[in-house]
Amino acid sequence: MPYIAYFRKKVRFCNAITNIVRNFANYKQYSTRQMNTIKNNDYSIDNEQLARFAKAMGHPARITILQFLASMDSCYFGDIHNELPIAKATVSQHLKELKDAGLIQGEIETPKVKYCINKENWEKAHTFFDTFFDNKKEKSSCC
Numbered sequence: 082m083p084y085i086a087y088f089r090k091k092v093r094f095c096n097a098i099t100n101i102v103r104n105f106a107n108y109k110q111y112s113t114r115q116m117n118t119i120k121n122n123d124y125s126i127d128n129e130q131l132a133r134f135a136k137a138m139g140h141p142a143r144i145t146i147l148q149f150l151a152s153m154d155s156c157y158f159g160d161i162h163n164e165l166p167i168a169k170a171t172v173s174q175h176l177k178e179l180k181d182a183g184l185i186q187g188e189i190e191t192p193k194v195k196y197c198i199n200k201e202n203w204e205k206a207h208t209f210f211d212t213f214f215d216n217k218k219e220k221s222s223c224c
Contacts, residue, residue: 131209134202137182142167142175147198150185155197 124132138144142165149164150156162172176196179185183202188195 127209130205131213133182134184134206134209137178137184140175140178142171143179146172146175146179147184150196150198151203153197155188155195157193157195159193161196 138147145165146161149161158169158172158176161176162169165172176185176187180187180196183199184206185196186199188197
């Protein structure tokens, strides 16, 4: 019996340390978000949205997911996972990033999740990227 009590005490101690670390991490994330909000006030909303889309598209797996979804009306998680040579958890993380950026949307159909392109934001991204790449001056030299 004393060993079990000792073990429980150790587990409670470890849980307390874990909670302290989580609280500190959450505080750091909040502080960083607050700082980023203050720093980014100089940028236009369109530029911030363009950067968010670009960041979400900044991985080959996400580009593959977007191409796959763009070629279909909608599809289930399993179909997307079968297209990529990566673990299901990694596919989920990529889908979450694309969903957070607003490029895709998901619909729960128990026990499956169906994903599709968010058409409104897809058009916005298309417009933002077109404007960004078309906005250049013709120069004879680089500098």
